[in-house]
Amino acid sequence: MATESNLAHNDQPNPGRRDFLYVATTAVGVVGVGAVAWPLINQMNPDASVLAMASTEFDLGSVEEGSSVTIKWRGSPVFVRHRTAAEIEEARAVPMGELKDPEEDQARVKEGHDQYLVMVALCTHLGCVPVGDSGEFGGWFCPCHGSEYDTSGRIRKGPAPKNLVVPPYQFLSDTVIQIG
Amino acid sequence: MSSHNSTYNPTNPVEKWLDDRLPLVRFGKEHLLDYPTPKNLNYWWTGGAILTFMLGVQIVTGIVLAMHYTPQIGLAFDSVEHIRRDINGGRIIQATHAVGASMFFAAVYLHIFRGLYFGSYKAPREILWILGVIIFLLMMATAFMGYVLPWGQMSFWAAAVITNIFAAIPVVGDPILQLLRGGFAVDNPTLNRFFSLHYLLPFIIAAVVGLHIWALHVPGNNNPIGVEVKSERDTVPFHPFYTMKDFFAIVVFCIPFAWFVFYAPDILGHPDNYIQANPLVTPPHIVPEWYFLPFYAILRAIDFNFILDSKLLGVIFFGGSILILFFLPWLDTSKVRSGTFRPAFKWFYWVFVANFILLTWYGAQTPDMKIIGSFTVADTSKLSVLYYFGYFIVILPLLGRFEKPRPLPNSISEAVLPASATH
Amino acid sequence: MIKITTILAAGLMALGLAVPAMAQEHETIHIERQPWSFGGIFGKYDEHQLQRGFQVFREVCASCHSARLMAFRNLSEEGGPGFSEEQVKALAAEYTVNDPEAEGGTRKALPSDRWPGTGQSDADLAAAFGMVPPDLSVMAKARSISSPFPQWVFNYFTTYSEGGPDYIHALLMGYEETPPEGVEVPEGKFYNHVFPGHAIGMPPPLADGQVAYAGEDGAAAPAEMLTAEQYSTDVSAFLMWMAEPHLNAQKAAGFRVLAFLIVFAVLMWFVKQRLWRKVH
Numbered sequence: 001m002a003t004e005s006n007l008a009h010n011d012q013p014n015p016g017r018r019d020f021l022y023v024a025t026t027a028v029g030v031v032g033v034g035a036v037a038w039p040l041i042n043q044m045n046p047d048a049s050v051l052a053m054a055s056t057e058f059d060l061g062s063v064e065e066g067s068s069v070t071i072k073w074r075g076s077p078v079f080v081r082h083r084t085a086a087e088i089e090e091a092r093a094v095p096m097g098e099l100k101d102p103e104e105d106q107a108r109v110k111e112g113h114d115q116y117l118v119m120v121a122l123c124t125h126l127g128c129v130p131v132g133d134s135g136e137f138g139g140w141f142c143p144c145h146g147s148e149y150d151t152s153g154r155i156r157k158g159p160a161p162k163n164l165v166v167p168p169y170q171f172l173s174d175t176v177i178q179i180g
Numbered sequence: 181m182s183s184h185n186s187t188y189n190p191t192n193p194v195e196k197w198l199d200d201r202l203p204l205v206r207f208g209k210e211h212l213l214d215y216p217t218p219k220n221l222n223y224w225w226t227g228g229a230i231l232t233f234m235l236g237v238q239i240v241t242g243i244v245l246a247m248h249y250t251p252q253i254g255l256a257f258d259s260v261e262h263i264r265r266d267i268n269g270g271r272i273i274q275a276t277h278a279v280g281a282s283m284f285f286a287a288v289y290l291h292i293f294r295g296l297y298f299g300s301y302k303a304p305r306e307i308l309w310i311l312g313v314i315i316f317l318l319m320m321a322t323a324f325m326g327y328v329l330p331w332g333q334m335s336f337w338a339a340a341v342i343t344n345i346f347a348a349i350p351v352v353g354d355p356i357l358q359l360l361r362g363g364f365a366v367d368n369p370t371l372n373r374f375f376s377l378h379y380l381l382p383f384i385i386a387a388v389v390g391l392h393i394w395a396l397h398v399p400g401n402n403n404p405i406g407v408e409v410k411s412e413r414d415t416v417p418f419h420p421f422y423t424m425k426d427f428f429a430i431v432v433f434c435i436p437f438a439w440f441v442f443y444a445p446d447i448l449g450h451p452d453n454y455i456q457a458n459p460l461v462t463p464p465h466i467v468p469e470w471y472f473l474p475f476y477a478i479l480r481a482i483d484f485n486f487i488l489d490s491k492l493l494g495v496i497f498f499g500g501s502i503l504i505l506f507f508l509p510w511l512d513t514s515k516v517r518s519g520t521f522r523p524a525f526k527w528f529y530w531v532f533v534a535n536f537i538l539l540t541w542y543g544a545q546t547p548d549m550k551i552i553g554s555f556t557v558a559d560t561s562k563l564s565v566l567y568y569f570g571y572f573i574v575i576l577p578l579l580g581r582f583e584k585p586r587p588l589p590n591s592i593s594e595a596v597l598p599a600s601a602t603h
Numbered sequence: 604m605i606k607i608t609t610i611l612a613a614g615l616m617a618l619g620l621a622v623p624a625m626a627q628e629h630e631t632i633h634i635e636r637q638p639w640s641f642g643g644i645f646g647k648y649d650e651h652q653l654q655r656g657f658q659v660f661r662e663v664c665a666s667c668h669s670a671r672l673m674a675f676r677n678l679s680e681e682g683g684p685g686f687s688e689e690q691v692k693a694l695a696a697e698y699t700v701n702d703p704e705a706e707g708g709t710r711k712a713l714p715s716d717r718w719p720g721t722g723q724s725d726a727d728l729a730a731a732f733g734m735v736p737p738d739l740s741v742m743a744k745a746r747s748i749s750s751p752f753p754q755w756v757f758n759y760f761t762t763y764s765e766g767g768p769d770y771i772h773a774l775l776m777g778y779e780e781t782p783p784e785g786v787e788v789p790e791g792k793f794y795n796h797v798f799p800g801h802a803i804g805m806p807p808p809l810a811d812g813q814v815a816y817a818g819e820d821g822a823a824a825p826a827e828m829l830t831a832e833q834y835s836t837d838v839s840a841f842l843m844w845m846a847e848p849h850l851n852a853q854k855a856a857g858f859r860v861l862a863f864l865i866v867f868a869v870l871m872w873f874v875k876q877r878l879w880r881k882v883h
Contacts, residue, residue, distance in 0.1 A: 022874065024870060025871060028866065028870055032863060032867060039268070039273065040240060045268055048267075052714065057713075219882055271849045272853065421878055435861065435864050438860045442854060442858075442860060443857050444759070444763070447758065451747045
């Protein structure tokens, strides 16, 4: 066919130059597609109003010794417990061999602030909120499937695989913490 | 399908296996790559690719927006602001969708007016044309409902005024109005269903576009001289000639598109839509978006009673102005297809274009605005309505009979040979 | 080779596309355009102007007008007044917000909170002004000025989008103590020659010396800056930022996108030419 013969590739005066044009244009096109695709995917990432809630400050002064408070952080509940000396001692006396998820109590609190325990209040089994001051280990008991946590929030009995998660937090002052 | 036999010969076993079960590759090759296309198509023929691109853009940006939008009257306005302010890239994505609607209509008007000039609606492409008018109607419904979603003053009052049109229908008008609105006035039920339908309709448009392209591929493309393809010499394969030309046109089209999106995203809209909808306060000047203005002008121009009351009469003219397009293939009696060879037609056509733009302008003015002497918009727009309908009902049928067309070339190749290519 | 009819058609189409600007209100009131730093394709907010404007907004406007779409954290975000995060935290703490989860139902505001209400009830405000003063979050985009032909055509090429701040500034400066001959202003309203109908419920909010601008070192700003006109300009710019906080990034991205598209278009043009030369 007449048009087919017009498409013969070797009648270009400079085939190398032709190829460069096509390669360069394709490369520019690919960059364009990527530049368009990224924002369309990135829009699904947490938006500015969600990220603004990424950290929460809390004043520990309101938590009396021997009591717990549940606050919200990144949409999840967080236990803040002001432990008594007895609770701390009990936690420190547990041998590592007895723990499903061995962790020293000291590793779960901040130095100099051992009385404050901050943990994400979701059972590490399937995510239910455990009940405080219950269970045979003096800590928390999860009603869903019977997991029991001790006075350091570590798993002692039941199907949960890990200790209650300690979120990243820091003391901004003696009484104010910032979680996240 | 075209009289062209498929040259697809699957070589490797995987391709053969697929081809035996669902000939996708064969279909793609036949209709997108090898498809013989007249070699003299000019840039007015890139409209189809641009429109397909715009449909894709609107669907993608729309789906993204729908992830963050809340269709509830107390929350809708704020949710759109939330998209603009908080969502990563939200301002650009929202602006693309809003400006995109205008660009979509700009392209569709170019595409339609191309068809009107080159006689693309004539036999054997009547169904192609009719499917196109259906797509145009679906686009208008989609755009109308989409504009209501931000729930600004214009959103609300446009919904109120346009749904009111249905009340003009005798006997069943009011029940239909309540059915549409889901209540006695435009309210939350209206907003919710408009959101649902606004999401749905573009996919129906996509399906009709599929039929539209199918209906095109049966007879093949029209071309600027309106002389049908006689042999392979008149054509080139769609790829790479028209794929790359269309691609180029799309990139060029994106330049004004990006200009608006990044530098003036609200210039085509109305400031009143940044005021939250208030059913108790009508804005001083309700105006639809620019692409509806000509039809709005036609609706408003009929402000007199004649057998029927003016409201119903206006609605009939309003609907009629689009429905008349369905009959165009039969109203234009000329045996010559392309305006290129119809010297008398050309004049009437360009007057039609100018008149259409004038109608667009009228739609944005108040009816009492003075034009010439003491004649107002309300008066002179009637002349424009007369010409609009007269073009289809009187001029085109008569032109076919009395016009002396210029001699047609024998074929596309013959017309193109003197190296003055018009691509 | 482009036919004259094609050019004609393109021109007509451009004109047609330009029609929407005609849909503005028919104001015979002439409003001056101001030279905003954020106008045009290379426009950017002036950080210091936004800080001054914020001060005016806070000390004057916010007592009667809400701004519910602005969050405190926006004030430290890029492209805005440029306060530091500490400054914003301290600023937010000066305000109380409602919070059903807080003790007593209210607490000190955090940067993540939105600008709280005026503290006055709707009923009180309506009683004082005849209506509840409108929220200012997007006011700069909810207003515009009309442009006669051929200005409105040029607007598309100059990307004029500052009609809001132009109007607001003109309004704030448009008060007259005594209305012109023969014009009656109803009780409780004020004559403003820019406001449609000329009788506005808002009392003239700005006066010379009203807001004490200060430099970073704490020293007071020079007297030329402590005028009603300066306050008006600054707060209008601030309102534009509040309505369009991402303008800086948007226009910067626009430059990159358009540069890319032009380069790509040129490349595509050569590709297309190269291909089509084989035909014929």
